[in-house]
Amino acid sequence: MDPIEVACNCGAVTARLDAQPLQQFYCHCDDCQRASGSPYVAIALFPAASVRVHGETVAWTLRTLPRHRCPVCGIQIFGEVPGGEIIGIRAERLPPDLFQPAFHIHCRYARLPVQDALPHYAGLPPLFGGNDERVAW
């Protein structure tokens, strides 16, 4: 498998991903909303050991999850999932067609409901230690 290359808008920060995504999804939580300035974010999780970042990033933590930006162009590239074993890459940084989301999480916080055929979990899904509760949309 060829590594996946991602970069910020200006190219000062790049990352090489030597694995396939573990999980891919949309997160509607209020943490992601505030940190990104968007109603929801698209995320692909990778094993931290498979992610090699080149270039300096600036990290900022709203609650528990440090989110790393390029200090030059300001784009958010990845977040460190607490525990240190998982990195969440912002899906818009991935090559086209790689992002294949399987579900939505934290939909109880949604400001812009997305109507599609994917499961819409109210909080965390069973896969992430949560439950199967869904929202109506």
Ligand SMILES: [Zn+2]
């Ligand atoms: Zn940049």
Ligand SMILES: [Zn+2]
């Ligand atoms: Zn979130």
